[in-house]
Amino acid sequence: MALRHAVLAALLDEELSGYQLAKAFDMGVANFWHALPQQLYAELAKLEHEGLITGREVVQETRPNKRLFKVTGAGLDELERFTAAATKPSFIRDDLLVKVQAADHVNTEVLVARLTERITFAQAKIDLFDALLRTMRGDLAEEDFLHRGDRVGPYLTCLRGLSFERANRDWYERTVRVLRERAVPSPGRPADEGL
Amino acid sequence: MALRHAVLAALLDEELSGYQLAKAFDMGVANFWHALPQQLYAELAKLEHEGLITGREVVQETRPNKRLFKVTGAGLDELERFTAAATKPSFIRDDLLVKVQAADHVNTEVLVARLTERITFAQAKIDLFDALLRTMRGDLAEEDFLHRGDRVGPYLTCLRGLSFERANRDWYERTVRVLRERAVPSPGRPADEGL
DNA sequence: TCCCGCATGTAAGTTGTTACATGATTCC
DNA sequence: GGAATCATGTAACAACTTACATGCGGGA
Structure with a gap:
């Protein structure tokens, strides 16, 4: 039941539409939770029905109208309750970890390719968060x-x-280094590894 | 579809029963994935049905019999395919992040309590991983x-x-420090904050 | 005697993902 | 002219969690 609280937390500082929320909860601003638009529209509907948020229609001429939501008093109370409650610790869930776990038994070349892709992606997020x-x-x-x-x-x-x-x-970089080094059969080779 | 591959990866190095797998996939050895026993028994059944693993019954006198599973050739192929395929990056999903995101609007005392609990837990895992x-x-x-x-x-x-x-x-420690400092109203106070 | 560990599941419910649907406007 | 952005959803499916069920043996 954390998505509803993530939505409440996101709406604390500013009124947002479902669409704006969806952008925030996609890769980007959503440093604290991730969700797809479908989930958010559904959750917003539930939250409004339960009175934890209220929406107001904003009529737009050049674009489709939108509904902006904000947290109600009851919503704040709910967040307060959630904060006080104990919750279980979380785990990493990354497909790449599974792949690396099996690294000794599968083709490492493709694995290194996947890891390298992620290095780029991670760097992009680092830059974004920095900014x-x-x-x-x-x-x-x-x-x-x-x-x-x-x-x-x-x-x-x-x-x-x-x-x-x-x-x-x-970790991606170190893993790539390790897997590459191990893939080289002889250690006394000329320095043409380049990449 | 990563649980099945996590199971395959776990069975690569040794034959394991559902029960043993469940222990490994609970907090502890499961550094690369997490799952509950129910999920694992179901997944083992499916994997065996599809021929990606094979089980053999081990009769025990003093305890209930168990079934040990190992990966088949088809299972290895499946892992190979999985490793080669591109997968989407993962996100952190931690209830505590949601709570901290709302920190400026809710009672920080309880929040600090939750964070402190997690410091202990994280330290325990650190020690375990180190060992x-x-x-x-x-x-x-x-x-x-x-x-x-x-x-x-x-x-x-x-x-x-x-x-x-x-x-x-x-991060838990730093967040606790920040929230505690901000909770102190006047900076020129006698040093009795203690905790 | 009662609880814990071993050992394996079923059933029900909640979340999260993938695919599909609609329709206007702005940018290339 | 086509793609991307704005804006909101529905429907079907896959994954994960919670609760329940069973039964033996060993240790406190």
Whole structure:
């Protein structure tokens, strides 16, 4: 039952439409949760039905109309309850881990290719998070912002996202290095490995 | 469709029963995937039905009989196909991130309590992974083992698990520090904050 | 005696993913 | 003219979680 709370948390700072939420919950701003549009539209409908959020229609001329949602008092109470409740720790779930676990028994060349793709992807997210953090803290140094800034929640979750992607990138790179070295049969070769 | 491949990967190095697999896929050895017993028994049945694994009954006197499974040639082929295929990157999904995202709007005291619990848990996993890695590499230094050891797959995934839990712990600790500092209203207070 | 570990499942319910559907506008 | 963006959904399926069920042996 965390998606509903993720939606509530996302709507705390600003009114958003389902479409805007969906963009945020896709790769990008969604440093703290991920969901597809379909899930979000369904969840928004449920949340509104239960009175945890309210929507208001915004008529637009040049584009389809949209509904902007905000959290109600009951919604805030629900978030409060959720925060107080104990929840179970989470695990990494990455297909690549499964593939690497089997690395000693399968073709490592394709595996290295998959890992390399992810290095690029991880780097892109790192850059994105870096930029996002800079925007959020403005002129302030990080420690100052965390101490005195308002709205440190999003900043903190973004920090977690950043360190996760950095750890991903570093592990992908190290794994590639290890697998490549092991693939080379003789150690006394001329330096033409290049890539 | 990654659970089936996780099971295949787990059965590569040793024959295991459903029960043993379940223990491995619970918190502990399962550095690369997580699943509950129910899921595993169901998946084992499917995999056997499809001929990707084979089971053999082991009769025991003092305990209930068990079935040990191992990967077949078709199973290995399936893993090979899976490894070659592109898969989508993964995201963190941690309830605590949602709670921290909402930190500016809810009671931070309970939140700090939840974070503190997780610090303990993360540290326990760190210790466990550390011990596991030492066992796997034996006398060898890490780099030597990664270069020359057999079966580096499990070692590499365990390394990822370790760094994930370290990053968790560090972030939990930093977040607790930030939230506590912000909770103190005046900066020129006598030093009785204690906890 | 009661609880824990071994050993294997079924059934029901909740989430999450994939595929499909619609229709206007703006950008290339 | 075609693709991308805005905007909202429905339907079907796959994955995951929670609850329940059974039964023996060993240790406190």
